[in-house]
Amino acid sequence: MKTFTDLINDNKPVLVDFSAEWCSPCKMMAPILKEVARSIGESASVIKVDIDKNQATANRYQVQSVPTLILFKNGEIKWRQSGVVPANHLLRVIEENI
Numbered sequence: 001m002k003t004f005t006d007l008i009n010d011n012k013p014v015l016v017d018f019s020a021e022w023c024s025p026c027k028m029m030a031p032i033l034k035e036v037a038r039s040i041g042e043s044a045s046v047i048k049v050d051i052d053k054n055q056a057t058a059n060r061y062q063v064q065s066v067p068t069l070i071l072f073k074n075g076e077i078k079w080r081q082s083g084v085v086p087a088n089h090l091l092r093v094i095e096e097n098i
Helices: 004-008 024-043 055-060 087-096
Strands: 014-019 045-050 068-073 076-082
Touching (some): 024 045, 024 087
16 A cells, blocks of 8 residues: 555646545535546545544644645645645646646
């Protein structure tokens, strides 16, 4: 199984959703992220990281609020935004980094 570091070091974009079970906006992001994952297919990945279960990872990327979305490619942060983000905006950001 790949580690988080393995995933974000990939040469295809990886959108990471830092979220929490208790977060209402995070629940709103779930169907948006499903739509994005379906639309991008194999050209990028979408993964979810629970900040309560992965505090070290959340701290490493200074996640202060949830949801926080970070797009990685080759281990670099290409884009970052907190709050609910529309699917069309996420798709544009991912496509710019493929």
